[in-house]
Amino acid sequence: MSSESVIILSSILMAIFSAIFDHQLKELRKRNFTTGSNPLLFKMLSIMRHVHQNIPSSFIALARLDSSRQILPSQLRSLAWKLSLGYRLETKTLDLPPFMGFFDPFTRNEQKINEHMFQEIIGDLRRRLFTTNIRNIITLIITGITITPVIVIISALFYQKGILEVLPIVTSLFYGIVLQLIVVVLKRYASVLI
């Protein structure tokens, strides 16, 4: 393959990777950054129930907020409607995150629940973001990819100069990998920010 065609191919690859990344980013923003079960949403739900018990009118107002703005997740919005119409809340109707499987979030001991839930949120946050060492692995991979061309160039200079022609492809692949890693990490951060 001539160096011209390799350059054109690498540009096309970069364009494709950019378009895919842009699409993924738009999808993420369209879903308002929430992916999967978010512990804070359940916290919010328990507060909404609290508000409903104490000030029914405020809850009805909350449920009647402009739905086109998509402020609340659909699950909470439908629940708000049901509660304002006198529906009784059952824990079974919710998809509880795994760590909440062993207790009912709507018991009377609110203080204990709050403490427990907060600890679980922080624990889940740590587990999801850092104990898996995902970021360390990402950094090591990126550093590794940055250093890899050194080996390529040494072998190219001493043995086969033709290897040098593949460098634009290596670069565009590096670009694509970095973009995908950014999407992975952004999703992880964003999922805990409601």
Add this chain to the structure above:
Amino acid sequence: MAFAGKAISLTLVFASNFFLFLFSMTSNFFLSFSCSLTTIFFVYIVVKGCIEVVTELTERFTDYEALHLFVTKSIKSLGYQRNLLSLLEEVYKTPCKGSEAQLKIRGIVGGLLYKKILKVKKKNSSGAAKLSSPLTRLVFSLLEKLDSFDEASLKNFMTSLHDLTLSLYLNAKKLRELIAVERLKHRVLQIASSMTLGFVIKTFFVFTRFSYTNLTSNVLTFVSLALLSITIFTTLTCAIQLRHPSFKDLTLCFTLFAALACLPLNGWV
């Protein structure tokens, strides 16, 4: 728009490195130029998207902080204020220390007072601070709609909100601390990798210049590739750190790289 300017300048840095890299591979100026132009367009879209998302996520931290401050101040004032209107006015009049979250509260409460409650306060709404967090938006929409709270209901409402915002605030604070630690580690690794690249290039050049005569074009190709890798690495991974890409990082990495790669050729390797 502020971030559009940043995105353009970062794209230009990226594209100039990409052009150098392509031009060192082939002498065809037209091909290198047209490929670089295409890349400019796509990289601009990527960088702009990254900066927008990072801005939005960073603003959420401030939103949660502002919401927490607002509720805390409201609860403090509840003993003296008997309805929502006077409560909001009290929070609005609280001295502002100049932190971003406090300024945001002032803007939001000013906006509420102007829009829904006290229409006479025309100039006080300092542009109705934009809220990115859905929860904060929800709470303030609720406040806008409910202007007939009595004292007891208001107290219950604020206590419920306090419970929620405390969790959110502590959560966001913890996340911010964890990000700060990771950022530091990441920065050290960035600098280390750029130094390693510079050091390897220099060592390699010194060892081979006596045995191999025509290395210039290959070494140029490799140097431009290394520069491009550092640019991609530094510019795009800034998004992971939930902060705006800055020229300081780029400059530091490039300077260390150049210092180790280009300075005294026969010197201290």
